[in-house]
């Protein structure tokens with residue numbers, strides 16, 4: 355695992371955007387799985403600006419959804435689908451046949467999980483997975499206690515995730531379950547990138563990178579990945595020794 359520390363959020367975002375750009379330059383038909391959430395927002399803006407300026411062709415890429423709130427429709431601005439459309443797919447002119455997201459409104463969410471496992475397999479696996487880190491150490495919706503051999507699965511969300519998740523919604527929104535790729539997908543991805551910004555994440559980053567590798571701290575699994583990069587800003591790195 356390599357560690358890169360930018361001085362602030364803008365530098366972290368520039369480094370993150372460059373990692374994704376480099377992947378697409380190297381393999382134009384890359385299979386990408388990119389998180390939603392506040393942390394990658396500026397990286398996606400920078401990615402879109404750079405791709406436009408350099409006329410980088412992303413039309414052969416495939417985008418796999420990392421996770422979604424069960425019961426939240428894609429039109430809801432707080433959904434991961436809406437975030438990805440607004441911040442990534444629309445600015446990059448990604449067509450809908452390039453994107454494979456969880457249908458969180460499905461009456462058969464278990465089938466959605468198996469479908470996503472099959473899609474990833476049929477695409478030859480994920481080239482690059484980019485995850486943020488939750489305040490409880492989750493990556494995707496892999497909550498504390500999750501086994502590392504799971505593929506896509508349904509999850510009863512942790513209280514921290516349900517509370518922190520309110521920040522994505524205009525009004526209080528009951529959140530109960532999530533649907534997510536599993537740690538198996540994370541570990542099998544050819545490259546894994548984890549990003550975190552700000553002092554509020556410093557404690558969790560300290561535990562993830564310098565505490566025990568344990569299922570109670572899902573983000574710590576990145577240290578088992580053979581080709582992983584962690585990108586932080588100085589705030590998120592401030593408790594590392």
Ligand code: F6R
Pocket residue numbers: 389390391392393394420421434485486487488489492493494495
């Ligand atoms: C979102 C996701 C979550 C977030 C994490 C950090 O698709 O998978 O695991 O990455 O909760 O969220 P932010 O970036 O908002 O701090």
